[in-house]
Amino acid sequence: MGVELLSSRAIIGTFYEELDRITANQQSLVNRLAFFVQATQREETYRWLGQVPQMREWNQxxxxxxxxxxxxxxxxxxIWESTLEFQLDDLRLDKTGQVRIRIGELADRA
Structure with a gap:
């Protein structure tokens, strides 16, 4: 079974496909530990109220x-980024799927 030739669009698509697969597995844990807040500024300041005091016995x-x-x-x-550079021959002559493996590793690190 041969390894398919990946075009630059296929590489991008493969990256996002892997990224979706990885994040889908982690999403339930993230939702249990945190909540989503939209960031819209260069620096975000988050304020919250501290814990409520302990209960005490009522007195007169x-x-x-x-x-x-x-x-x-x-x-x-x-802003974060990472860019992979492949030689054209590496894309055309990749018989063992190394390009797809490296794309998967990049998605895993994202």
Missing amino acids: GGRELQKLRDNEYKIKNK
């Missing part, structure tokens, strides 16, 4: 108001 003096801690963290958005 009334309520004791306790503030929630004010927390925040900042994330600087970065």
